[in-house]
Amino acid sequence: MHMKKWILLIFIFNLFETNIQAQEIWNVKAVLPNGDLIDVKAIDAAGNKYDVKAFVESNNTQFLDVKAIKNGNKLPVKIIKGGQTPYPVKAIDTDGTLLDIKAVSTIHVKYDIKGVEMKGNVISIKMLHGDKTQYAVKAISPTGILHDIKGIKFSESKEEGISNQQSYYAHVKAMPQILSISDDPYWNLKAIAQNGKSYKVQAIDKEGIKYPVKAFALGGDYHLLEIKAFVGKKLFAVKILESSDKLAPVKAIAENGEILDIKAIHADGEILDVKGIQRDGNIMHIKAIGKDETRLGIKAISSTGNFYDVKGIIAQDKAAIYGVAYKAHIKALPQQP
Numbered sequence: 001m002h003m004k005k006w007i008l009l010i011f012i013f014n015l016f017e018t019n020i021q022a023q024e025i026w027n028v029k030a031v032l033p034n035g036d037l038i039d040v041k042a043i044d045a046a047g048n049k050y051d052v053k054a055f056v057e058s059n060n061t062q063f064l065d066v067k068a069i070k071n072g073n074k075l076p077v078k079i080i081k082g083g084q085t086p087y088p089v090k091a092i093d094t095d096g097t098l099l100d101i102k103a104v105s106t107i108h109v110k111y112d113i114k115g116v117e118m119k120g121n122v123i124s125i126k127m128l129h130g131d132k133t134q135y136a137v138k139a140i141s142p143t144g145i146l147h148d149i150k151g152i153k154f155s156e157s158k159e160e161g162i163s164n165q166q167s168y169y170a171h172v173k174a175m176p177q178i179l180s181i182s183d184d185p186y187w188n189l190k191a192i193a194q195n196g197k198s199y200k201v202q203a204i205d206k207e208g209i210k211y212p213v214k215a216f217a218l219g220g221d222y223h224l225l226e227i228k229a230f231v232g233k234k235l236f237a238v239k240i241l242e243s244s245d246k247l248a249p250v251k252a253i254a255e256n257g258e259i260l261d262i263k264a265i266h267a268d269g270e271i272l273d274v275k276g277i278q279r280d281g282n283i284m285h286i287k288a289i290g291k292d293e294t295r296l297g298i299k300a301i302s303s304t305g306n307f308y309d310v311k312g313i314i315a316q317d318k319a320a321i322y323g324v325a326y327k328a329h330i331k332a333l334p335q336q337p
Contacts, residue, residue, distance in 0.1 A: 024056035026139040026174065028066065028149065030103040030111065030127035033135075038127065040113060040137065042068035042075065042091040042099040049104065052077065052091070054139035054147065054174040057281025062333045063313060064139060064174035065282065066149060067091075068099060077101060078168035079115050079123060079151045082158045087115030087123060087151065089172060096165040103127045103137075113137060115151045115170070120219025120226070123151030123170055139174035147174040150223055154313075154329050161316050176334035178222045184302045187215040187225065187332065189310060191264035191272065191288035191296040199264035199272060199288060201298060201310075203229035203236065203252040206260075213238060213252070213262065215300035215308065215332040225300055225308060225332035229260060238262060239326035240276040240284055240312045248276030248312075248327060250286060257323045264288035264296065274298065276312050276328065284312030284328045300332035308332035 029037040041049040054064040055074070067074040068091035075091045080098065091099040103111040115123040116134060126134035137149040151170040153160055159167045189201035203211045215225040228235040229252035236252040241259075243249050252260040264272040272288040277295065279285075287295035298310040312328030319326055 024059075024142070026054040026056065026064065026141045026147070028052045028054055028137065028139050028174075030113070031136045031138050037140075038103040038105050038111070040127075041102055041104045042070070042077070043102055043104075043110070044070075044093075044097070044099050050075075050091070050099070052101065054149075058279075058283075060280040060283045060336065061141070061145070061147070062176060062309065062311065062336050063282050064147065066139070066172045066174055068101075070099075075099070076163045076168075077172045078160075078163060078166075079170040079172060080166070080168055082169040085114075085116055085118075086112075086128070087118075087169065089113050089115060089125060089151075092164045092166045092168070094164055098166065103135075118151075118219070119221035120217065120224075121153040122219070122221040122223050123153070125149045125151055125172065146177055148177050148223065149174055152224065175223050176336070178334065184304065185216060187300040187302045187306075187308070189213045189215060189227070189298060189300055191274070191298050193290070193294070193296050197266065199266045199270070199296070201262065201264050201274065201288075203231065203238075203260040204263055205231075205258070210265070211252075211260070215310070223334070227300075227310065227330045227332060229262075231260075236260065237321055238330045239321065239324075240286070240328040240330065242325040242327050247273075247289070248284070250274045250276060250312075250330065251324075253322055253324050253326075255322055259324065264298075272296070279314065282314050284314060286310055286312055286330065307335060309335050 028040040040052045050070045066077045079087045089101045101113040112128045117124045139147040153170045191199040211231045250262045262274045276284045300308040314328045
């Protein structure tokens with residue numbers, strides 16, 4: 001019986017290892033001005049070092065999980081406490097123990113990895129060298145694509161969530177680099193058909209009054225644009241709601257719990273439903289659904305012609321706002337490379 005248990009444990013471990021290997025894995029490195037790369041590691045109290053990687057799920061590279069790998073387990077990497085900078089970045093072991101995240105040079109010099117600045121809901125994460133020098137931290141794909149490592153918050157609470165019995169302040173993710181930005185304060189949301197026909201994305205209340213839905217950079221960081229319905233002087237949250245429907249409802253939510261429809265509307269009066277259609281890892285794809293079941297992509301578009309993809313981001317299992325349960329936040333992200 002004892003031997004059977006060991007065989008079962010070995011089988012489970014090998015299955016887990018196979019699952020990790022089946023995913024596309026990006027290396028996480030600190031980048032020096034001369035182009036040299038320094039490994040980023042998780043380090044336990046005994047000084048043992050573990051790899052830190054970014055993982056692609058379902059071929060979607062817009063919002064990658066960052067994990068430490070310890071004995072075949074993928075440990076979450078989070079920003080633990082908010083408040084004054086620098087923000088501590090840690091891996092959380094299965095028993096809740098915190099592991100330091102450091103950049104470790106080839107001569108075994110260790111440098112802190114910290115969150116150094118928060119703009120809106122995005123926290124810049126850097127390698128610190130002394131009191132003033134900071135270096136970028138990147139996820140690097142097997143083909144050489146670079147993503148920025150960022151802290152991401154979805155709530156205003158100091159406790160974003162709990163993982164392995166340990167509360168944390170913000171997620172740590174790898175996201176596309178921002179190569180160009182726009183000075184536009186607000187970006188328009190459009191559903192775009194293959195023939196180039198475009199539809200305004202708007203919120204509609206129970207009286208049939210239409211309101212614009214727009215994207216904007218909160219705090220000046222363009223890695224993750226907020227999506228809100230502009231109802232008079234108020235901004236209503238836009239979410240994918242909890243639902244047993246095959247196509248998930250996309251709605252705006254007022255402070256009193258009132259729910260407004262989100263629709264794609266053409267100048268000729270044609271109105272299309274906007275739905276969450278498919279989950280890829282942490283991403284929920286959002287489309288406008290045509291009468292012939294064609295699916296139109298939803299984009300945030302600046303006046304200078306920058307395009308971002310509008311997606312649902314699933315950050316936790318259960319959440320609610322103003323008493324309305326939702327499945328995913330809706331944000332605009334740089335287009336997937």
